[in-house]
Amino acid sequence: MKLAISVCKSCGSNRIRDRGELPPLDPRLFAGQTSDVPIVAGHLFVCETCHLQFREPCLNDQQLLALYKQLPDTIWTDNEPRAYWPRIQNAINTYSSNNTLLDIGCYRGDFLAWMPASWNRLGIEPSIKAAQFAAGRGITILGATIEDGTVPDPRPGVVTAFDVIEHIVTPLSFLKNIRDCLDREGCIVIMTGATDTWPFRLFGRHYWYSALPEHVTFYNLAWFRWAASRLNMRVVSHSYFSSEPRGIRQWLRECALISLHTLVQSLKRLGIADRAIGAIPYGKLALSWRTVPWWKHSEDHILVVLKNNVTSDN
Numbered sequence: 288m289k290l291a292i293s294v295c296k297s298c299g300s301n302r303i304r305d306r307g308e309l310p311p312l313d314p315r316l317f318a319g320q321t322s323d324v325p326i327v328a329g330h331l332f333v334c335e336t337c338h339l340q341f342r343e344p345c346l347n348d349q350q351l352l353a354l355y356k357q358l359p360d361t362i363w364t365d366n367e368p369r370a371y372w373p374r375i376q377n378a379i380n381t382y383s384s385n386n387t388l389l390d391i392g393c394y395r396g397d398f399l400a401w402m403p404a405s406w407n408r409l410g411i412e413p414s415i416k417a418a419q420f421a422a423g424r425g426i427t428i429l430g431a432t433i434e435d436g437t438v439p440d441p442r443p444g445v446v447t448a449f450d451v452i453e454h455i456v457t458p459l460s461f462l463k464n465i466r467d468c469l470d471r472e473g474c475i476v477i478m479t480g481a482t483d484t485w486p487f488r489l490f491g492r493h494y495w496y497s498a499l500p501e502h503v504t505f506y507n508l509a510w511f512r513w514a515a516s517r518l519n520m521r522v523v524s525h526s527y528f529s530s531e532p533r534g535i536r537q538w539l540r541e542c543a544l545i546s547l548h549t550l551v552q553s554l555k556r557l558g559i560a561d562r563a564i565g566a567i568p569y570g571k572l573a574l575s576w577r578t579v580p581w582w583k584h585s586e587d588h589i590l591v592v593l594k595n596n597v598t599s600d601n
């Protein structure tokens with residue numbers, strides 16, 4: 288298959304490398320919902336200049352936005368506080384320059400509602416139903432995307448985006464738009480999957496995180512440092528962690544399943560017959576899987592805090 292790409296969508300460099308085909312996906316499903324926009328798995332590319340990894344081909348930001356707008360408010364619900372929220376709250380308390388917090392992709396506002404009421408809570412959310420739900424909780428919704436959000440007064444001392452940037456095709460302009468609405472001494476707090484963690488490195492293009500059709504770009508600390516330098520910002524803090532509470536039994540089970548899946552797919556690629564693969568323990572079972580088993584308990588996420596380079600004369 289000839290791929291219609293020659294440059295990186297983040298930095299425009301032509302130093303991009305094809306890492307191979309991404310796991311197959313159901314072309315009629317998007318974020319677990321039935322969609323009439325066909326989606327192909329495509330290939331995983333890596334940029335040698337800015338270090339971004341990305342899916343290609345993929346829908347553009349406008350096509351993705353149209354799909355997110357239609358999503359119901361029942362997909363990404365958090366009835367219980369997520370285990371990593373205190374970690375994020377700690378970063379916010381350390382680096383925010385005022386008490387106005389803007390959460391991009393706030394969905395139903397679960398995180399914002401969990402934050403203390405002393406915070407002025409603002410949200411940006413494309414899902415119309417989820418945004419309505421958040422507004423009903425007293426959260427001020429500024430718009431569907433950062434591009435059409437009204438800049439609040441005062442400007443937010445912190446802008447957060449959790450599990451969001453991996454859904455963005457053009458991430459540098461996304462970060463620039465956030466920076467442009469931020470208080471000069473404020474901070475940006477981003478959480479996403481990280482390709483510089485060992486599970487991502489080990490499984491590569493077979494990794495579960497890059498098998499979700501709505502995930503189109505994949506990050507690492509080197510990319511955030513590259514992006515920060517382009518925006519006259521700097522990375523002031525970063526840490527790696529699991530987005531799910533860690534239980535060793537679940538961790539081992541998920542690790543075994545994704546390892547089995549990767550082994551079977553590798554054998555198939557080598558031309559080994561299904562009958563021979565079915566003879567290995569659990570080989571028949573793995574051959575029947577249509578999607579990559581998730582390893583949500585692995586330590587494969589990064590939390591990054593960026594701040595402006597503020598000098599004494601500006």
Ligand SMILES: [Zn+2]
Pocket residue numbers: 295296297298299300334335336337338339
């Ligand atoms: Zn690049």
